[in-house]
Amino acid sequence: MPQVSTAALARDARRHGRGLGAFNVVHLEQARAYEAAARDAGVGVVLQLSENAVRHHGGLEPYAAGVLALARASDVPVAVHLDHAEDVDLVHAAVGLGFSSVMYDGSTLPYGDNLATTAEVVRTCHAAGVDVEAELGEVGGKDGAHAPTARTDPAEAAAFVAATGVDLLAVAVGSSHAMADRGARLDVDLVARLADAVPVPLVLHGSSGVSDDGLVAAVRSGIVKVNVATHLNRVFTAEVRRLLQADPDLADTRRWTAAGARAAGSEAQRLLELYAAV
Numbered sequence: 001m002p003q004v005s006t007a008a009l010a011r012d013a014r015r016h017g018r019g020l021g022a023f024n025v026v027h028l029e030q031a032r033a034y035e036a037a038a039r040d041a042g043v044g045v046v047l048q049l050s051e052n053a054v055r056h057h058g059g060l061e062p063y064a065a066g067v068l069a070l071a072r073a074s075d076v077p078v079a080v081h082l083d084h085a086e087d088v089d090l091v092h093a094a095v096g097l098g099f100s101s102v103m104y105d106g107s108t109l110p111y112g113d114n115l116a117t118t119a120e121v122v123r124t125c126h127a128a129g130v131d132v133e134a135e136l137g138e139v140g141g142k143d144g145a146h147a148p149t150a151r152t153d154p155a156e157a158a159a160f161v162a163a164t165g166v167d168l169l170a171v172a173v174g175s176s177h178a179m180a181d182r183g184a185r186l187d188v189d190l191v192a193r194l195a196d197a198v199p200v201p202l203v204l205h206g207s208s209g210v211s212d213d214g215l216v217a218a219v220r221s222g223i224v225k226v227n228v229a230t231h232l233n234r235v236f237t238a239e240v241r242r243l244l245q246a247d248p249d250l251a252d253t254r255r256w257t258a259a260g261a262r263a264a265g266s267e268a269q270r271l272l273e274l275y276a277a278v
Contacts, residue, residue: 003071006079006101007131007167009044010201010224019219019275022046022203023268024083024229026053028066029257030236033265035074041272044077046101048227049094051085060093068098081133083227091121094130101131103170111156119164126165133203133225135170136160151190154197161198168225170203173218186214188221195222203227208234212274219278226275232264239263 013020021038025031025047038045047067049060057063064080071078082094082102091102104121106114118134125132136152152171161169171194174186186204194202201224207215208231215226240260244250 003098003100004044004077004079005131006046006081009046009077009079010168014201014224018278019226020046020224021272021275022048022081022225022227023232024048024050025067026056029261030264031067031070033261034268035070035078037265037269037272038076038078041269041276043272043276045272046079046081046225047071048081048083050083051087051090054090060090061097064097088121095125095128099130101133103133105135107135115160115163118166122165131167133168133170134164134166151187152194154193157194158197161200166200168201168203169198170205186210186218188217191218191221191223201225215274216278219275228271232268235267236260236264
């Protein structure tokens, strides 16, 4: 199946009152597990490659090549998305490789600078047929750069979307990145006001720290794209740890990476079905 539009997947999910799962990928095993989860759940999925992960791999192209090939070979809609890119050159590189969407993150910039740079990124990406997600209001916990108490103002969000032409907007409503538990409490009233004010699908970052009930409430209130990274990484790592503790002599890396991927894939399928059942 050719690359699919992230924004089109999100708009379709919003029309049907569902959430769209977006899962971060560091290793190809994760990408394979999440694509299989989407097939088994019978829904589309977004596979996300972050700027931090690109740095870990020493560059974008080798890291992205396998994920893009997997997406193109899938028989369910799979979008490949660049997540939290502060480097505009990296955005251009992702566009050149064939990503279906990018997130330009100018949320730590002054509002005017964020707006101007985001608008230029949108012009470039739209010319190439690539969707753009932006962030306004600073989601907490990202490398210490964002205030956990930040909230996105609905009127400012509506003006930002109108001025930039972005296709999706990440908003700050009480979640935080890299949480080790799922105790975050979302401001669902704010989510509803943002959904009323903003014409494009809303994105929740830091979803790993939100309970199932909280995620269901967020989707019902207007969140569409639900980003998950830390929670699935913890599931993956817990299974690897369990396997290696049970068999300390295990040396075949294929066995423990496959086990971790199966566990994370099962949880990803459960989340996809949760979002679809809302």
